[in-house]
Amino acid sequence: MRFMVLLKVEAEPGPELNRAMRAYDAELERAGVADHTRLSARGARTTPDVDGEGRTVAGFWVFDLDSREDAAAWVRRCPAPADGSAEIEIRLLLESGDLSERPVQGKPRPVWERAMAF
Secondary structure, eight states: OEEEEEEEESSOOOHHHHHHHHHHHHHHHHHTOEEEEEEOTTOOEESOOTTSOOEEEEEEEEEEOSOHHHHHHHHHTSOOOTTSOOEEEEEEEOOHHHHTOOOOTTSOOHHHHHHHHO
């Protein structure tokens, strides 16, 4: 199963956190977990709150793992700002084969069972 992991922060990370993130990225690559690692110094603003401020998408990964629990275990190892200003989302990615499955009358499509269980 593949999962997109989004790291959202309220402020640009400092040099210490950037070093920790690069080490985390290297660990993901060595373990064969992440097939895409992208950190962005020029992230896009999302989810504005009442005063117009928002979070920056500071990076994302695509994890290829056996379960949501495995993805969550790797996310728990991710360095994040100590002040709790970061948010990390894990999203199940649907593959093209998932969308081409034909439902059997009276039974839900397997892809929806997986997505709903997530």
